[in-house]
Amino acid sequence: xxxxxxxxxxxxxxxxxxxxxxxxxxxxxxxxxxxxxxxxxxxxxxxxxxxxxxxxxxxxxxxxxxxxxxxxxxxxxxxxxxxxxxxxxxxxxxxxxxxxxxxxxxxxxxxxxxxxxxxxxxxxxxxxxxxxxxxxxxxxxxxxxxxxxxxxxxxxxxxxxxxxxxxxxxxxxxxxxxxxxxxxxxxxxxxxxxxxxxxxxxxxxxxxxxxxxxxxxxxxxxxxxxxxxxxxxxxxxxxxxxxxxxxxxxxx
Amino acid sequence: xxxxxxxxxxxxxxxxxxxxxxxxxxxxxxxxxxxxxxxxxxxxxxxxxxxxxxxxxxxxxxxxxxxxxxxxxxxxxxxxxxxxxxxxxxxxxxxxxxxxxxxxxxxxxxxxxxxxxxxxxxxxxxxxxxxxxxxxxxxxxxxxxxxxxxxxxxxxxxxxxxxxxxxxxxxxxxxxxxxxxxxxxxxxxxxxxxxxxxxxxxxxxxxxxxxxxxxxxxxxxxxxxxxxxxxxxxxxxxxxxxxxxxxxxxxxxxxxxxxxxxxxxxxxxxxxxxxxxxxxxxxxxxxxxxxxxxxxxxxxxxxx
Numbered sequence: 001x002x003x004x005x006x007x008x009x010x011x012x013x014x015x016x017x018x019x020x021x022x023x024x025x026x027x028x029x030x031x032x033x034x035x036x037x038x039x040x041x042x043x044x045x046x047x048x049x050x051x052x053x054x055x056x057x058x059x060x061x062x063x064x065x066x067x068x069x070x071x072x073x074x075x076x077x078x079x080x081x082x083x084x085x086x087x088x089x090x091x092x093x094x095x096x097x098x099x100x101x102x103x104x105x106x107x108x109x110x111x112x113x114x115x116x117x118x119x120x121x122x123x124x125x126x127x128x129x130x131x132x133x134x135x136x137x138x139x140x141x142x143x144x145x146x147x148x149x150x151x152x153x154x155x156x157x158x159x160x161x162x163x164x165x166x167x168x169x170x171x172x173x174x175x176x177x178x179x180x181x182x183x184x185x186x187x188x189x190x191x192x193x194x195x196x197x198x199x200x201x202x203x204x205x206x207x208x209x210x211x212x213x214x215x216x217x218x219x220x221x222x223x224x225x226x227x228x229x230x231x232x233x234x235x236x237x238x239x240x241x242x243x244x245x246x247x248x249x250x251x252x
Numbered sequence: 253x254x255x256x257x258x259x260x261x262x263x264x265x266x267x268x269x270x271x272x273x274x275x276x277x278x279x280x281x282x283x284x285x286x287x288x289x290x291x292x293x294x295x296x297x298x299x300x301x302x303x304x305x306x307x308x309x310x311x312x313x314x315x316x317x318x319x320x321x322x323x324x325x326x327x328x329x330x331x332x333x334x335x336x337x338x339x340x341x342x343x344x345x346x347x348x349x350x351x352x353x354x355x356x357x358x359x360x361x362x363x364x365x366x367x368x369x370x371x372x373x374x375x376x377x378x379x380x381x382x383x384x385x386x387x388x389x390x391x392x393x394x395x396x397x398x399x400x401x402x403x404x405x406x407x408x409x410x411x412x413x414x415x416x417x418x419x420x421x422x423x424x425x426x427x428x429x430x431x432x433x434x435x436x437x438x439x440x441x442x443x444x445x446x447x448x449x450x451x452x453x454x455x456x457x458x459x460x461x462x463x464x465x466x467x468x469x470x471x472x473x474x475x476x477x478x479x480x481x482x483x484x485x486x487x488x489x490x491x492x493x494x495x496x497x498x499x500x501x502x503x504x505x506x507x508x509x510x511x512x513x514x515x516x517x518x519x520x521x522x523x524x525x526x527x528x529x530x531x532x533x534x535x536x537x538x539x540x541x542x543x544x545x546x547x548x549x550x551x552x553x554x555x556x
Contacts, residue, residue, distance in 0.1 A: 007356025014349070015342075086340035090401075093304045093334055094357035095326035251308055252266060 004096040005104050012108025016074055016115075023074075023112060024119055027066040031120045034062050035127060038184065050186045050217050055128060060211040061183035063120050064145060068178055068203070069170065071113035071146040075105050075153035076166045083157065088250060098244045102154065102237070109150025110143065117142060130214070137222065138213035144229040145206045149174075151236040158243045158250070182207050188219055202232055254318030256282045256409050256440035257303065262312035264298050264464075272298040274464040276312070280442060280457070282408075285435045287451035287472070288444045289548060290461035296444040297337060299461070300413050304334045317408055330358060333407030335398045337414045337444075343387035347378060347397055350386060351404050358405035365404065372400040375430065391418035396427065409440045416447055428454060448544040452476070462552045478547060482515045483540040488533055497530050512540055 016023040039055035049057040082088040091101055124130060132138055152169075160166045181203030187195050198204050205225035212218035218225075244250070257280040264273040273295045280286045290296045301307035303314055305325065314321040316328045341350050348369050355365035373379040376396040381389065389397060395415060402410060412431075416424045431454060435441050445451050451458060452472065459469040468475065487510045496505050501523060502514040515523055524534055 001359070003359045003361055004357050007353050007362075010356075010362075011345075011349070011353050015345075018344070082342070085342055086338060087342040089306055089336065089340045090354055091357060092306055093329060093332070094354070094405075095329040095359075096357050097326075247308065251306065 001097065001100055004094070005100050005107075008091075008096075008101065008104025009107045009111065012074070012078060012105065013111050015078060016108070016112045023070070024116055027070060027116045028119045028123045031062050031066055032123055032127075035059070035124060039128075050188070050211075050215065050219070052215055052217075056130075056215065057186070057211075058184055059124055059128065059130065060214040061181075061207045063117050063124070064142070064207055064210045065178050065183055066120050067113040067117040067142060067146055068149045068174070068206075070116040071109040071149040072153040072156075072170060072174060074112040075109040075150045076157045076160070076170075078108060079105055079154055079157035080160045080163075080166050083160075083250060092250070098241060102151075102240055102244060105154055106147055106150040109153060110146040113146035113150070114142070117146075132214055133216035134213050136213075137209060140226070141206060141209040141213055141229075144226070144233060145210070148202070148206075148229060148233050148236065151233065151240050154240050155236065155243065158240070158248055161249070177201055177203050182219075186219060202228055205229060253282055254315075255279045256284065256317060257442065258313075258315045259299070259303075260313040262299065262302065262314065263310045264295075264302060264307065265310045272464050273302075273312075276461075276464070276466055278459055278466055278469065280409075280440060282317070282440055283435070283438055284440055284442075284457055285431075285455045286440070286442045287455035287458040288442060288461060289448070289451060289458060290444070291552060293463075294461040294552075295464040296461055297413055298464075300334070300336075300411055300442075300444070304332055304411065305329060330405065331408045333402035333405065333410045335395070335402045335410070335412045335415055337417070339394050339398070341386050341394075341397065341401070344385055346383050347386050347389070348373065348382040350397065351401055354401045355404040360405060368404055369400075372403055376400050377426075392420055392423050395419050396423070399427070399430075403434075407439070409442065410434065412441065412443045412445075414444055414446060416445060416450055424450075448548060452544045460548065460551055468551055472544075475547060476544060482520075484513050484515065484520070485538050485540045486511055486513055486527070486534045487536040487538075489535050490533060492532060493530075499526060499530070501526075 035055065039058055043054035046054045048054065121130070156166060156169045180198065181201050182198060187198045187204065190198065205220065205228045208218045208220050209222055209225040212222060257278070259276055259278040262273050262276040263271070265271045276295070276299065288296050288299070298307060302309045303316070305321070316331045319327050319331070321328045351369035351372065352362060352365040355368060356362065360368070370379065373382055376399060378393060378396060378400070381393070386394065386397060395418065399412070399415065415427065419427065428450070431441060443451065443455060455472055457470070458472050458475055459466050461467070485506070489509070491508050492505060492511060494505060496503055496511065501516070501518055504512045506512055513523060520537065527534055
């Protein structure tokens, strides 16, 4: 089973690496623009947030946003295309267990999230003097976030019947949740009602923990954030496994 | 020795209530070269889909080399290699990668898979294209790629769903030689085809599916023996008389130099003798119709 898992992961990494111009490069350009505009040009006028200057404040959120988008995009597009061109049958006729298939695709999403996140981090390092408060918190938050959104992308791909269906969720759900999850601001500046509402957004916990890893300050308890993330991963993993095992939109 | 494939009362009803298979019983012995014939919608691809775990059955049982699919699915999967009817690989993947990945899914490590891929790609004459994307291959090359992929994990049973579709005559012949070679080495091969000539040439045993049911299963020899009627085209270098004389067998003038005869019990030599007595000298004889085709049409009631 280890060989089968390794095969899926290598296949996934080669897939997004072959099309690096579409997968790795654009997020680095977009992020650099975000930093230039929001951090560099407007940041000085906005002033410090959570005790640091605005440019340093938004960097963790922007890195995590690219991780979220790319982990999601990788599994949703890869699994949907495998359904679309029927290459998923290569796996279905083989003795690879459903857990391994799921784990393989999720690992592919994590690998792309990591590649792009690292790329953005390196690009940012050229412009800003970055320091990391706790590498452990940064890595664990990255890993849980990438796993969670890879699973979400996988579930989206299972239900998707057309190319439109794989862009609806990222555009209408993922992007608003990311932007409203405290990526560009600290939720402390929001009125109490909106602060409370933000706490129902799981991305808030990810961004807050990731920022804590970089800056050392947060607005919520790290353990609570990890519990929220882990619970959601368990939930989505069970759903994804069930859908795959039942062959929803894969087998008739 | 258990059968390579044993199907018992297999039924498949799709969600739209279309019954693709109805109480199908079928057995294929180990080492056989078996033809599964049937028109479009007869249920062949559904049956293959169920055997290969691509479709869920409604009821019934499938066992492969004595292993029950319901309880020993992974072992059953290891026994089977499938070359499907539709192209089902990632067109944006290099062809060597497609083969190596397929082997990986069966637990074969990359190093071993690479060696096996080289062997197979050379055998099917695609080695020079190993780094090309699959989308750049011609239709016939794509079929050969799927054949090689099906063989990567060295299955005991090879299932070929319309292997010759879109393959030119030369490549088809070389593919047939390869399949015969595999069968001679002991591999059980199950083939569905629209080229009845292909089934007649390759297969020892045959089943005919029609409307989701097996309407005939026997050896190819026994089945063909049922077709006593032969339709022949006879050609003469001299002009044929017009009208043709009344003979003991059915005869139809096609043009000045050729005619079609239908022989029921009469042998060709007797027919030629009868024609000779009438002053008609025949120089060439050829079959007007494939015998299996005649039988197939008769059994599936597409022709009287």
